Amino acid sequence: MSEETHAPERIxxxxxxxxxxxxxxxATSADGDHSRPAPGDTNRPERPQPLPVxxxxxxxxxxxxGFFEAARGDDxxxxxxxxxQCYVVSNPEAVQTVLVDDDGAYRKGEMMRGQIGSLLGDxxxxxxxxxxxxxRATMQPAFYRDRVTGxxxxxxxxSAELADSWEDGKVVDVATxxxxxxxxxxxxxxxxxxxxxxxxxxxxxxxxxxxRYDSRRVGAFxxxxxxxxxxxxxxxxxxxLRQTIDRIIRDRRRTLEDGGDPGADxxxxxxxxxxxxxxxxxxxxxxxxxxxxxxxxxxALGLTYALYSLADEPAEQERLREExxxxxxxxxxxxxxxxxxxxxxxxxxxxxTLRLYPPVQSFFREPARPVELLGTQVPAGTVxxxxxxxxxRDPRWWDDPEEFRPERWSRDPTRxxxxxxxxxxxxxxxxxxxxxxxxxxxxxxxxRFALLELxxxxxxxxxxxxxxxVTETLSFAPSATLQPDGPVRLRVIRP
Numbered sequence: 001m002s003e004e005t006h007a008p009e010r011i012x013x014x015x016x017x018x019x020x021x022x023x024x025x026x027a028t029s030a031d032g033d034h035s036r037p038a039p040g041d042t043n044r045p046e047r048p049q050p051l052p053v054x055x056x057x058x059x060x061x062x063x064x065x066g067f068f069e070a071a072r073g074d075d076x077x078x079x080x081x082x083x084x085q086c087y088v089v090s091n092p093e094a095v096q097t098v099l100v101d102d103d104g105a106y107r108k109g110e111m112m113r114g115q116i117g118s119l120l121g122d123x124x125x126x127x128x129x130x131x132x133x134x135x136r137a138t139m140q141p142a143f144y145r146d147r148v149t150g151x152x153x154x155x156x157x158x159s160a161e162l163a164d165s166w167e168d169g170k171v172v173d174v175a176t177x178x179x180x181x182x183x184x185x186x187x188x189x190x191x192x193x194x195x196x197x198x199x200x201x202x203x204x205x206x207x208x209x210x211x212r213y214d215s216r217r218v219g220a221f222x223x224x225x226x227x228x229x230x231x232x233x234x235x236x237x238x239x240x241l242r243q244t245i246d247r248i249i250r251d252r253r254r255t256l257e258d259g260g261d262p263g264a265d266x267x268x269x270x271x272x273x274x275x276x277x278x279x280x281x282x283x284x285x286x287x288x289x290x291x292x293x294x295x296x297x298x299x300a301l302g303l304t305y306a307l308y309s310l311a312d313e314p315a316e317q318e319r320l321r322e323e324x325x326x327x328x329x330x331x332x333x334x335x336x337x338x339x340x341x342x343x344x345x346x347x348x349x350x351x352x353t354l355r356l357y358p359p360v361q362s363f364f365r366e367p368a369r370p371v372e373l374l375g376t377q378v379p380a381g382t383v384x385x386x387x388x389x390x391x392x393r394d395p396r397w398w399d400d401p402e403e404f405r406p407e408r409w410s411r412d413p414t415r416x417x418x419x420x421x422x423x424x425x426x427x428x429x430x431x432x433x434x435x436x437x438x439x440x441x442x443x444x445x446x447x448r449f450a451l452l453e454l455x456x457x458x459x460x461x462x463x464x465x466x467x468x469x470v471t472e473t474l475s476f477a478p479s480a481t482l483q484p485d486g487p488v489r490l491r492v493i494r495p
Contacts, residue, residue: 068361071390099439143448151190178299181300181303189265191266192265212234256275302454308490309353320458358388389482397430474488
C-alpha cells in the first residue's frame with residue numbers, strides 16, 4: 001500500500017523573506033544547536049517564496065501538506081497569508097516553549113477567531129484567560145479517568161454493532177463507518193443525542209465544515225460572508241446544527257427542571273453550569289458544537305488511518321489478534337480492556353497512527369506580546385503554526401519517519417503524554433517531537449476519552465475482522481482536520 005503525501009514544493013530562488021525583526025537574515029540560537037540551520041547552511045530546505053498581496057497562499061492551496069513538509073530542517077519557516085505574517089514552527093523545543101514553558105505569553109489569537117469563530121464561538125476551544133479556565137474547570141469532571149472508564153461499555157457495544165453489520169468479503173468505506181461509530185459513541189456517552197435524524201444533522205454539518213475549511217481552496221482563507229456556494233451550504237448546515245442543539249438543550253433542561261436525574265454526562269454538566277450562572281446559553285451551545293465536531297471527527301480520523309495502515313500489515317494484525325485471544329473478547333470485559341496497559345500492542349498501533357497521521361495537522365497560536373523564539377524576535381499577533389505533521393515525520397527525531405512502525409513505541413514509559421520510545425536517539429529526541437493532542441494547560445481535554453475509544457474500537461473490530469486493502473493510495477484533503485480525499489475502502493474478511 002502506498003501513500004500520497006506530496007513532495008514539498010521548492011519555489012523561488014531569491015533571497016529569503018525578512019524575519020520578523022526585519023533583519024533579512026536567519027536567526028540562530030545562541031548555543032548553535034545542531035538542530036537549527038546555521039547561516040549559509042546548504043542543507044536547509046529552500047524557503048517557499050511569497051508573492052505580492054497573496055503571500056504564500058498559492059503554494060499552500062496547491063499542496064498544503066507539501067508546504068508544511070518544506071519546513072523540515074527550517075525550525076521557524078516564515079510565510080505570509082495576505083497581510084498575516086506567520087511561521088511554521090517545526091522545532092520541538094519551540095513547540096514546548098509555546099505550549100508549556102511560556103504558554104501565558106500566547107493565545108489562540110485573531111486569525112483563529114476570524115477563521116473558525118463562526119463555528120466554535122466562545123466555547124472552550126477559542127476561549128481565553130479566566131473564561132477558558134472557568135469552562136475547563138466546569139467540564140473537567142466529565143473527563144476524569146474513572147468517569148471515562150465508565151464509558152467503555154458504550155464504546156465496545158457501538159463497535160460490536162458496527163462489526164456485526166458487515167458481511168464476509170464486503171468492501172467498507174472505513175472513513176464513513178468510523179465517523180458513524182464515533183458519532184454514536186459521543187452521542188451515547190457525553191451528549192445523550194437520540195439515534196436517527198439528530199445524528200444525520202451532525203454528519204451533514206461535518207461534511208459542510210470539511211469542505212468550507214479545505215485548505216486546497218482559496219475560499220478557505222476568505223471571509224465566510226462571501227456568498228459562494230460552499231459558504232452558503234456551510235451556513236445552512238451550521239444553522240441546522242445549532243437549531244438541533246438548541247432543541248437538545250431545551251429537552252435536557254426540561255428534564256432537569258422536572259426533577260430528572262441530572263446525570264454525569266457532559267451535556268448535563270453544561271446545562272447545570274448555566275443554571276448556576278457559570279456559563280450563558282450561547283457559550284453552552286458553542287461547547288456542544290465544539291464537542292460534536294472535534295469530539296467525533298478527530299477520533300474517527302484516527303480510527304480510519306489505523307485501519308488503513310493495518311490493512312497492509314497482516315503480521316501486525318495477527319499480533320493484535322494474539323493479544324485479544326490472550327486477553328479475551330473486549331465485549332465481555334470492557335472495563336478490564338479500559339485499564340491502563342491492558343492492551344499494549346493495540347496502544348502502540350494507536351500511538352503510531354497518531355504520529356504518522358495526526359488528525360489535527362496544525363495547532364495555531366499568536367504571541368500576546370513580543371517574544372523571542374529560537375533567537376528570533378516575534379512581534380505580537382504573528383501567527384505560529386505548530387506542526388505535528390512536520391515534527392512527527394522529521395528524520396532528525398524518527399527512524400524511517402514515513403513508515404508505519406508500531407514497534408517503535410515498545411519501550412516508552414511516557415507514551416501518552418508527548419514522549420516516545422527513543423530508538424532514533426535514546427537521549428536526544430525532544431518530548432514535543434510528538435504532540436497529537438497539543439500540550440500544556442490547553443492540551444485536548446478529551447485526550448483520555450479519544451485514546452480509550454481508539455483502543456476499544458480497534459480491539460473490537462480487529463477481534464472480529466481481518467482487513468485487506470482496496471484503496472491503495474491514500475491522499476488528503478487537509479481541512480480543519482486531516483481529512484482523506486475521498487473514501488478509504490477496505491475489504492473485511494473473517495479471520
